[in-house]
Amino acid sequence: MPQLSPLNWIFLFILFWAAVIIVSIMIWWSKKILFMPEKSKKAMLKQNKWNW
Known part of the structure; x- marks a missing residue:
């Protein structure tokens, strides 16, 4: 081992x-x-409410 301070x-x-x-x-x-919560999961799955 090296000598360290x-x-x-x-x-x-x-x-x-x-x-x-x-x-x-x-x-x-x-x-x-x-x-x-279930609301957050549904909100993440439903990204765009407009069907373009």
């Missing part, structure tokens, strides 16, 4: 855990199920 070790520690937390949040966000 204690401040650099603290920086690496924070950087590592920040990366772990960000990746886990991104995985959680992509797997999240969106719960919507």
